[in-house]
Amino acid sequence: MHADPETMSSPPTSPFVTALRCLRCGAEYAPDAIDYVCGCRPNHGSDLGTLDVQYDYAAIARTVTPAAWHADPDLAIGRFWQLLPIPDRASLPPLPVGGTPLLAVPRLRAATELTNLWIKDDGRNPSASFKDRASAIAVARAQAAGRATVATASTGNAAAALAGQAAAAGQATVIFVPKSAPPAKIAQLLVYGSTVLAVDGSYDDAFDLCTEACLEFGWYNRSTGYNPYMTEGKKTVSYEIALQLAEQTGATAENPNRLLAPDAVFVSVGDGCIIGGVHKGFKDLLALGWIDRMPRIYGVQSTLSPALHNAWRAGADVPAPVHATTRADSISVDAPRDAVKALTAVRATGGAYVLVEDAAILQAILPLARLGGVFAEPAGATAYAGLLQAWCDGLVKADETIVVINTGSGLKDVRAAMEVTGEVQVIAPTLAAVRAALAPQ
Numbered sequence: 001m002h003a004d005p006e007t008m009s010s011p012p013t014s015p016f017v018t019a020l021r022c023l024r025c026g027a028e029y030a031p032d033a034i035d036y037v038c039g040c041r042p043n044h045g046s047d048l049g050t051l052d053v054q055y056d057y058a059a060i061a062r063t064v065t066p067a068a069w070h071a072d073p074d075l076a077i078g079r080f081w082q083l084l085p086i087p088d089r090a091s092l093p094p095l096p097v098g099g100t101p102l103l104a105v106p107r108l109r110a111a112t113e114l115t116n117l118w119i120k121d122d123g124r125n126p127s128a129s130f131k132d133r134a135s136a137i138a139v140a141r142a143q144a145a146g147r148a149t150v151a152t153a154s155t156g157n158a159a160a161a162l163a164g165q166a167a168a169a170g171q172a173t174v175i176f177v178p179k180s181a182p183p184a185k186i187a188q189l190l191v192y193g194s195t196v197l198a199v200d201g202s203y204d205d206a207f208d209l210c211t212e213a214c215l216e217f218g219w220y221n222r223s224t225g226y227n228p229y230m231t232e233g234k235k236t237v238s239y240e241i242a243l244q245l246a247e248q249t250g251a252t253a254e255n256p257n258r259l260l261a262p263d264a265v266f267v268s269v270g271d272g273c274i275i276g277g278v279h280k281g282f283k284d285l286l287a288l289g290w291i292d293r294m295p296r297i298y299g300v301q302s303t304l305s306p307a308l309h310n311a312w313r314a315g316a317d318v319p320a321p322v323h324a325t326t327r328a329d330s331i332s333v334d335a336p337r338d339a340v341k342a343l344t345a346v347r348a349t350g351g352a353y354v355l356v357e358d359a360a361i362l363q364a365i366l367p368l369a370r371l372g373g374v375f376a377e378p379a380g381a382t383a384y385a386g387l388l389q390a391w392c393d394g395l396v397k398a399d400e401t402i403v404v405i406n407t408g409s410g411l412k413d414v415r416a417a418m419e420v421t422g423e424v425q426v427i428a429p430t431l432a433a434v435r436a437a438l439a440p441q
Helices: 057-063 066-071 077-083 106-112 132-144 157-169 183-192 203-217 229-234 236-248 273-287 307-314 339-347 358-372 378-392 410-421 431-438
Strands: 017-022 051-055 116-121 149-153 172-178 195-199 264-268 296-302 352-356 401-406
Touching: 051 229, 057 077, 066 236, 077 236, 106 116, 106 358, 106 378, 116 236, 132 149, 132 157, 132 229, 132 273, 149 157, 149 203, 157 172, 157 183, 172 183, 172 203, 183 195, 183 410, 195 203, 229 236, 229 273, 236 273, 236 401, 264 273, 264 378, 273 296, 273 339, 296 307, 296 339, 296 378, 307 339, 307 352, 352 358, 352 378, 358 378, 358 410, 378 401, 378 410
Parallel strands: 116 401, 149 172, 172 195, 264 296, 264 401, 296 352
Antiparallel strands: 017 051
């Protein structure tokens, strides 16, 4: 039986959500009137009527302050519930997400001459990726709406994040992944108990099939660029960056309501939902008057998956599809599904899209780990590779406050790490063999 989720009851949301606004045509909908995309674009392909969640910032400012965030013993995203599409923090799954460290990385600073460089390590989330932020919201909303199953299309990280959050909450999941997804990511899905369907095709094929299946079976669709609420989970990283910069630089000692925005943020980009979320988070803080500037946002893509870079460079609103073959599987996308938010994030902040070669992406894994103590998967290392390219191109200054977001742990793709480190040296069990191994070559 065909079940149209657009006609199903929507879950309860935050009392501070006022509307959903289409970023294509400007139409506004009541929060309970629509679930996914505006009808001004077809519900397939990459050119969707993407929706943006609107909030009553004046009402929010009357109920919460940055000082309350600083003082909250709960470091997970639940402390931001007034700015999330949920009725309260208790509606989130019982697996805490967020509160990941912002690292000062002094050795990386010395090596790059970027004196105020920070790494936001979101590889330390429960499923080892940034995507837990969105998946927590997806599970909360699916359960509130009484949906028996949540589904998503993913190259691996979003799927693992959904599987973990759903397992903690007792929610069934169906995951569509391209058959090329790394084995470590597939293993996570199976361990968490998801039904995993490996599609003989690309991520884009998996996305389209997931959309069709959700419409057919009435499943809740978590897929980014289609579900507008995923941006809302991802924006929490910006709240944390502003909080942590204020705390770690001593600004809160002078003013407990102080938040600090960096000068620039670097993030890898595939579908575009993460960079859109980064922008939305800082937009929220600016609208509340809690930060005094918008950081420049830089999206980084591989030369082998450059759809959004190409659109930005050409001044286009809709990216032309590419044939993505990058080794950084998490950002390997032919037709980005959250293009409007992704392009706006760069254009509205005076940032840029930066292209890097796959070889530079893999090489960036090493300094992040050896000088910063952060083991990043290729997609996470892409952001750092982009910073190095931007530094060479004169896009950033040495004394600017710069945050690089690592979106996933290197344990997600050990094979990539081994490509740049080489194989382990096998020796005989003797001291002579140890001496020989340590001798200069």
